Amino acid sequence: MKQNQTILIVDDDPVVRLMLRRTVEHAGFRVIEAENGKEALQTAQEQMPDLILLDVMMPILDGFETLEQLRKLPGGDRVPILMVTALDDKNSVQRAFSAGADDYLKKPIHLEVLRHKVQRLFHARAVEESLIASEIQMRGITSALGAGVYVVDQEGILVFMNPEAERLLGWREGELLGKPVNDLFRVPAEAEQKEEKKHLYADEAMPVPHVEETNFRHRDGTVFPVALVSSPYYTAGVISGTVAIFHDISLRKQAEHRLRMIAKVFEHTAEGIMVTDSKGRIQSVNRGFCNTTGYTEDEVVGQTPRILQSGRYDREFYREFWDTLINSGYWEGEIWNRRKDGAAYAVWLTISAIKDDYDRTIQYAAVFHDITEQKQAHERIQYQAYHDALTDLPNRSLFLDRLHQAVALALRNKRKLAVFFLDLDRFKQINDIYGHMIGDELLQGVARRLRSCLRESDTVARLGGDEFTVILPDISESDDAAVVAKKVLEALCVPWQLSGHIIQTTASIGIAMYPQDGKTVAELINHADTAMYRAKQSGRNKYQFFAEKMADGIDEKSAILRTGAMDFVMEYAPIIALASGKLLAFEGQALYPQSEGGWSLTADLLTHYYTEEWLTQEAGRIVAKVSEQIKQWSSDGPVPLRGLVELAPAQFLNLRLPEQFRRIVWESGLDPAQIEIAVPSTVVDHKEAALCAVEQYRKAGFTTCLTRVAGQHSLASLFQQRFDAIRLDENLIQTCLHSPEKGHLLVTLIYGMQRLGRRVIAAGVLDQATAQWLIQENCQEAQGAYFGSSASSQIITTMWEKQLWTR
Template identity: 40%
Template sequence: MTKSFMERNEVLRILIVEDVPVDAELMVLQLKDDGLIFDWQRVQNEEDFLQALDTRPDLILTDWCLPQFSGLKVLELLHNRDNDIPVVVVSGSIGEEIAIDALQKGAFDYVLKDRPARLGAAIRHALEEKELRDERKRYLEKLRLADQVFESTGEGIIVTDIDANIVAVNPAFEQITGYTKIEVLGKNPSILKSNHQDRSFFFELWNTLLGTGHWRGEVWNRRKNGEVYPEWLTISAVKNSEGTTTHFVGVFNDISSVKEAQAQLDFLAHHDALTRLPNRTLFRDRLEHALIHAQRENKNLAVLFLDLDRFKTINDTLGHPVGDDLLKQAADRMQQAIRADDTLARLGGDEFVLLLEDDSTAHHAVIVAHKLLQIFNRPMFIEDHTLTVTASIGIALFPQDGKDVDTLLKHADLAMYQAKQQGRNTYQFFSSGLTTGAFERLIMENALRGAVARNELLLYYQPQINLIDRTLAGVEALVRWQHAELGIVSPGQFIPLAEDMGIIAEIGEWVLNEAVRQMAEWQAEGFDVPRVSVNLSMQQIDREDLAGQVSAALERMSIPAKHLELEVTESMIMRQPDQAMRILDNLRQQGILLSIDDFGTGYSSLAYLKNLPLDRLKIDQSFVQDIGRDEHGEAIVRVIIALARNLGLEAVAEGVESEEQAQFLEREGCNIAQGYLFAHPMPADELIRQSDRYRYSGEKAN
């Protein structure tokens, strides 16, 4: 409750209207005796009174009869100026009839001069009455304003009681939904339901609303005429003075046109109208984000600047329509030749630029450049013309050729011009020495080819820990290459090369068989490993016989399917989603567990994700590393955990390096984790030697 004027101990500003100075002094002495804190001034005529009003007094004490002025005139002037200052009449000769008239004209009280002891109480009473009246006016104004907003706002408003019966709607509700107030009063808001959201959606909505008092999100509803539309809805609980919820208020907008317009504007703002590829603006944005990620994760990336050779001659000779069709065909061919995670953009004219992420090295850039040059070897058929076009490509690498967007683009452009000077239909690196170095890297292909046959591959295993009791929940099998000269080579160095060489399926099959064999060996030795996780490659997920290959590996070692988990990435699934879903269904029918690896780092469709036969979502370590240092990263982790929970999946966190991260994940509902906090990847025999570390029950590991 707001404190009263007297409780706030503020200095009271008093205006005394009195022609006898002694009487004014007596009033002041009485007020001081009453303990009031105040400043005062005296006036005795209308002109001085009006001027004194500019000082904004808090209270007026006035005699009723003055030679040049009167208390009645004071009240009239205040009324005419709509000035609501409390007035107390202090007079020596005021009868009962005059006193009543003074109160009716707006005076708060009156005090006889021969009874000054009552003056302090009268002033306090006048100030309290004034504050009550002001509070009432503010309350009525709020009600008036609220009613005006309710009736005139363009947002639909629906009010229900605690049992979800509609008790009020506004005109905007009627306009948006097509229902009149009479048709909906007393009914449940479910009459608007479109069935585009399932029961679990509304279950979560009510859980959130009852738990926090608020819910906000997008809902698909149905108008009276049957049309389904999207709306942005905010629901709030209304509580009484005792904190008990009495009503719910929903405020919503029809966002159909907004969504359509935004989608169109977003596309036009970020894509080339001719080829439908990303434009310069979108490419720069993606490159900026890719650089931030690469810097944070200490990874490489490449930018390829491509220009069609002699395009201007074709455009000028055969006309712009032919030139436009040539650009569209060239864009389509290049788009089909690159990975789903790579970004191809048209900068303008016949200039294209390609961003290679996923730790792309000089060697990988060479492979892609060769692919791009080869796709132009096939002629293009446009109208009655058969055209063969070549391209010149410039390559710039992060971090050695630049650490920002403008530098990388400039250096890739310079390298492209160098390629044209070399005779066109070729590529050049910005640093010429790398052109030779990229070919030298091809020597590594010969060493990798046949590594399986020569038994140079081996598996390391990283424990997956149950955060609740710190027991062993499983292990992830991670392949290593034991090179005769280089020693142990990590997957990040040779897996991309194996993919480009087309031998990743062979390596993947070896990893699968070796992991299953090791599981059988552990079981024979009495070492209980709940499950082993194996990463699938792009080439493996494309094979129709994958389910049979996995089944054979399990049968050969007599390992139940529940002990094997296969991990795929979002990009692998989204490349050919229907085929991937069919293959994953076949695996799931065998009882094999399936998970999405590095979730949140690729491009996925939730429409497909919700239908996939999955068991787990693995949170990428780049998000886990943000815990404790980036609230946006933490928010992403919470969203992924919530998404997994809503889809009935188990969340697994990768790259956990601190107890703070582990505790955060456990609090948020992610109970399985792996990372250096628990153990580095290790050989199978080392895992057995350290097995006692993962048999805690009911207590946290130190």
């Protein structure tokens, strides 16, 4: 080891240098020499020796000056330097040590003392280097821990802090070394304050590590939770202080809070929830599951969901079910199960795969709600919605739907079809003479006779009053329609015996043929209606095919239906960001005026004679108006505004509209993202169709909003929808405002929507108290009289100029 250590001898006396050289070389050290301070500095710059023997009294630079400059060289602050001089006065000794000498040797030199001092200095340097290496190693280890580490002595004085502790606490080690820090870092709970010193100072009363969760304070005053391990450290068998190792557990605490909330929702939600392992064995269920199925948790845990199977599905269904779930990690749909008592029931079921950090499925979570009564009610409502209550025939809506299908099928198969408009002759006189009860019996009898004249594939419908329609699909020639028309007229001419009265009646029939009389539903309806009126004008009890020359005689009603022209005016209602009070959007509302005479579109024609083409046209006109106005208002301010247009469910579900709206909005110079398409929440009843429509609007660049949400649907059904926003009905808001129980449901709804990344808009906000309550419940947007009622664009602009709103 000594052969690698070099000693620089600096002395202007060659005899002294020789004596010193022989002594240290005899001890096994390598020697280099310098005869003055300047030469010594040059030699040290080229190669810093391991030790320097430095004379004081030298020309050019004396030993003191040389010593000061040596200490400034790279590595010079650590090399041991032994001053060798004849000076032994107190001032010289003090000056030597002040300049940085490690030791002092007086001339004449005692060689044995020299050897001992050299060895002691080398030993001291080795110890120092070992300590430095140990400290570097300790700092490396504590840095690699990934945890904050600091060390205090028995008095709480900081002696060490690693980089992670510096980062977590905001202090640098150099700022706090030698200072008490326990009160600076820790924020103990009141019950802990008496034990704080014991935990952190690790005195004799606590000889083992102490593990706890507590709070620490950052330099900026922020308090954060930590997991703390306090361990005593020993010197010569005696406790010298405490090593504190801590982790920031803020994220864990947040996760625990979320888990507690999830647990509450899991247990208290009305929807059934079931969690299985990756093999499908049930691990846990909630109260809603037990209430729906009739099983207790103990009865199903460890079982598979097969105990719920209704027996209605074959192997192929379950094979597709599992293929979808395994490949996509998600399955959603309606399924029939069986309760513990054997009763079958329908549920809407959503299953999601839960994966670990390696994307491996470890569990499945299933959420369902019982829709049996809803399905039964829905079926009744659906039937009632599409059938006439008096005659049990299809009504106008079902007639239009079937006519659309028939036209599409005829186009595909290149076949013909016929549309009849049938009106009873002088039915009003029968009502006036015999009364409405007899009139109703007559209409029911007409329905039965019409059914008897038609094929199973044909459709007969009642539009209202004494007006009936017939669809004859898949016919070869108009003669086929004429045969059926004659049969109908003959059947209806047979006298009726109704409540003791013999009644004679006839009918007039108008016929339109596809494709020669019209290629669209609207054209066929209009032309069949026109032909029917011509049959009445020709003496009644007749059928009449449509002819082009009849077009000149179409009355006002048919003309309006054909053109679909109707003026409307627009009003706009502001939508405000609750937190900032800034203006976000305007809802555009179209108002149709009532006609003073003739047909009123809103009161009569729109209600009873609207067509899909008319609805499509009107929706496009409204979107165009709103787009143009939003474009103008957006250009007047720093932030683009959003426009909201609410459609009827029938319009929203028309999948031709998203692309049509996109073209309209682009032509106005507006981005489709600035237009939000809204629809009442009744569209949720058409679940699959609604999901499809939302996706089409999203592809076209629009956002969507579910409006009039008033608590009539379950939370699960609302969460399953993929609308970008929901608008809460004002009645729901007022109910929740005054009912803590209902308020809890609203909070859950708002929280769930925000977790799904969806906005929540409150409608009908009338006062500041309601607005403040909504802000507290984290509702994002609102509209209503408190922020400004709907008004024309001119009035809105004037109110804006008066700075009623800000952007």
